Amino acid sequence: MPERRLSAREILALVTDPSTFIELPAPAGESAPDGPLAWQGYDASRARAAERTGESESVVCGTASVLGTQAVLIAFEFGFLGGSLGERTGDRLEAAYTHARTHRLPVVPLVATGGSRMQEGMLALTQLQRVARQSALTREAGLPQIAVLRDPTTGGGWATLGAGADVTLALPGAQVGFAGSRVRPPDADPTAYTAEAQVTAGSADAVVQLPALRETLGLWLRLLMGGHAGVAAGSRAAGAARVGAAAPRTRGQATPAPSAGPPAPVPAALGTAAHPATGWDAVQHARSPQRPRAEAYLSAYFTHRAAISGDRAGGTDTKGMLCGFGNHAGRTVAYAAQTGTATRPAGYRTAARLIRLADRLGIPVLTLVDTPGAANDAEAERQAAGPAIAELFGAVAAARTPVTTLVIGEGGSGGALALAAAGNTWATPDSYFSVIAPELAAAILKRPADQVEATADQLRIRPQDLVELGVIRGIVGPVNP
Template sequence: MPERRSARAALALVTDDFAELPHPARPSRPDGPLAWEGYDASRARAADRTGEDESVVCGTARVEGTEAVLIAFEFGFLGGSLGERTGDRLEAAHTHARAHRLPVVALIATGGSRMQEGMVALSQLQRVARQSALTRAAGLPQLAVVRDPTTGGGWATLGAGADVILALPGAQVGFAGSRVRPADADPAAYTAEAQVAAGAADAVVPEQELRPVLGRWLRLLTAPSGEPAPPPRPLGATAPPATGWEAVLRARSPRRPRAGRYVDAYFTDRAEISGDRCGGTDDGMLCGFGTHAGRTVAYAAQTGTATRPAGYRTAARLIRLADRLGIPVLTLVDTPGAANDAEAERQGAGAAIADLFGAVAAARTPITTLVIGEGGSGGALALAAPGNTWATPDSYFSVIAPELAAAILKRPPQEVESTAGQLRLRPQDLAELGVIRTDGRTTPGTEGRCR
């Protein structure tokens, strides 16, 4: 079990200049809203033990140079539970963040709602959700660091509802706390590592790395820019393919540069998000934010494999977050198509692709697309920006793979190559058809990319 730090110790991990916000005043009622016998005494003992008079400490500070509103839970104060006064402080923190255009960072360690305040305590979750929604609508990022433990309503609002979720190693994380789970529940499922594997959190970050990682995220997410991201220069072939089949073979070559090389070359630094928040991850879709030419650009990049539903949902999550924060998006298309196995259907492949199409279509922030390999049917098109898609000379884009097109048309295998030509899937063909952009100054492909 990881060390359980106090709220002040958790704040010291990420900043040196924390300034506490004023406490909202609330008239005192003997033993709280339920007149729970002994509640005042329990609160007094908790205050003596922790030095705090409530389960959260809220204030402002700079994290690696970026000013933010910080919320730190004190687990030693009645298990970091949420009560009426906790809600007061959380509302005041979000209100301050919106008034001063600051991101919100929550350092969470809580067992959930406070029993001694009953439904009054539970209703604070609605209050917290409302404040989070208002902050989201204001275009301000919210980040969560989940400490040990983070369970119950605190996880289901401040934690799981954050834009980026970082977790400390070995932390107990889950909606069900240890005392309310089924007796035969696997404890490994309620850990930070399990939540990352299930797509419910973005990364596990050791304490010694927390400050720079959190600082990088704050820097990236607080730098809006209305300018479109320029497409990357190609890293592979520079001459256009002679035939459609040659274009297909180039795109499928194991020697062709993949998404990892492109994002490494394009960004000076970057941070990845992971998971669709619906129980899934897909290594075939890289998503995150990075710095290009001194400004933040979000990216969603296919890695050459068949994209799974979780990949589409993660990309949609990325695009909506970037859109809300005013950050331009770069997408890299490289997939033979959407995963079409039975498990993909059970995971909602069609709905996930539709959701990504919708996210791209609704985005107000500029999206730039570069096809860097295979552009296989709708599973590739869902990631492409209408009117702002470009292609490298070692790529193709097709209504469907040539082999499948031949099968649909009931053609023999020996006609696959000629079918590839008929599909006009080469970059230069796509430019002539108006499907991808060209700068109009050169023959498509001779400058290293078709625009």
């Protein structure tokens, strides 16, 4: 069951710092009697809604700080005609987004709406185009949008303010779906229209308990608005020991955005410091159960972090790809990290979503490569594995923000290379990178099983081989060399 339905003022009081909320003035404008359609009784309905809620419209817009970060907040009042959108709602939303861009502030919609206002007909529905335009302009301005889905979030409000945000959080048990409960098919599974189901389907990032909402919002705002903080400190903290460095190859890498600052520092190696003697040794080290995985690297690198989840196309791969933003040496860094398993199509699409968002916000990106390869089962093909990998290749290639890559384990073919930065890829001593796994290479060449180890040597997949070939820049040293 959802939390008790809070009013607009109650949710604002819960998430903002005390006494910081300043309501934006409502844009001037008058409606025709009973609205643009002369819908009989519409004025009376509005008057009753105003008396019941104390509000003159279905949204309350203003500025406030959330754990010290200033933002524009848009809180829906569901008690006012079901939080529906009409022309005057659109006026307020447009004014709020314009204020955000003028003052370089992030936007936080706290959504609770049943959709567009029927008493205003198509004029109400077209407000969604206004909202979409304002959201797009804000995105182009490099300002983040973090939505909170309350109960209920349906119709056009979900399809614009909610699903269109950069990060989408939801309250437990909230009804979330394009179709509201009164219009969906009678035999529809109600569990599909919940916050939890939308997270599972990759359409929202996380369910957040109400008592933790302010802290969670504050963390996200600090991270997404902190891309330029501590740049000098971040540059000085490039501390991992590097050996065998080779000159970087650019290979058409996009020019970094001027506002992005220097690349994210390369993490230090957490595993063995010994370089593999043979290609097969490199494979064995990378496949060892004792080798540190992505979670260990992320925990060592970031003081705190927040994860995004889902490809916004119906899928998640939280077991195979970890994506989000964190604080490293006082600076925000985005991360996309493979976990050692075969990466699913949703994982590639989520990583591409992460990189595009970081690029818009001028936040550097760290990627950790560790996969035997892309998932190649029939279901992966049905989920468009090839286009998903192509999307990630394109996102990395087009990024203006700098991308730093560390190979921490297996680098299996194109499924690994899609996450790697051209000209700024490094490797740990217990990793390898190969055009194909040695076993598969031997099979393709019709060699017997006892030739697999020799094939690994011929492929030249050791970290030191990759430096010599100019494929990577260098090999990072351990924490305690």
